[in-house]
Amino acid sequence: MTTHSPDVRRRGDYGVDGDFGVISARWQGVILAVIVAALIALTVRYLVVGSLVGALVTGSSTLGLVLFIGSYLYTTRVGKFEVWSRILGDLRLRGDEQVLDLGCGRGALLLMAAELLPRGRAVGIDLWQADQTGNTPAATRRNAEREGVADRVEVETGDITRLPFADNTFDLIISNLVLHNLPSAADRRAALDEAVRVLRPGGRLAIADLLSTDRYRAHLRELGLTDVQRRNLGPRMWWGAPWFPTRLVTATKKT
Structure with a gap:
């Protein structure tokens, strides 16, 4: 069983998180x-x-x-890696799991998970929108090479409300600050429905987001998942101030 946490010292270039669809990061x-x-x-x-x-x-x-500004930059460049290293380590993965990252971006979370899967596979899916600087599949693949995990990583282009995977495919589904970008509450519910569909019985979810996490928790309970929990991830994942915290929702699919 893989019990260690991934290294928070990353070799890849993961850019800066934010909304850059209208105004570029440089101009902001x-x-x-x-x-x-x-x-x-x-x-x-x-x-x-x-x-x-x-x-x-x-x-x-x-x-x-x-x-x-300092808090925001700390979170996007340092804090999220520290927090997710602890989350992934606490999952105590065996090392042979199939893991899906919803909205993987440049691979910050995807590749940390892949580090813990010497006999497994980490799949990232994204639409590559401008909510992260330099957000492209090629950037993610380059980071996978730099982190030494390219042999166990796959990158897909697709919509998380219509996942291109068979039922009961993955042992773990993870996501960081993605679902709130979907345009409606119905889309966010659809993304959760799809996540549960492709999750194997006994598989786990770990979804971090800024908004609506209380609704995520309620919907996962409606879908029959067990041990559904929600918690604040603390100041290392404040996006500028305490009133912009990140919360984590975790759950397990019934066997």
């Missing part, structure tokens, strides 16, 4: 830098003219924005 960074610089300049100006209230307001705003 430029805009934030300009706002911070403007707030700092305004704070200095208030101090020069002796307006302590104005300096307090703009200075506090600057500090809050800098902390928000």
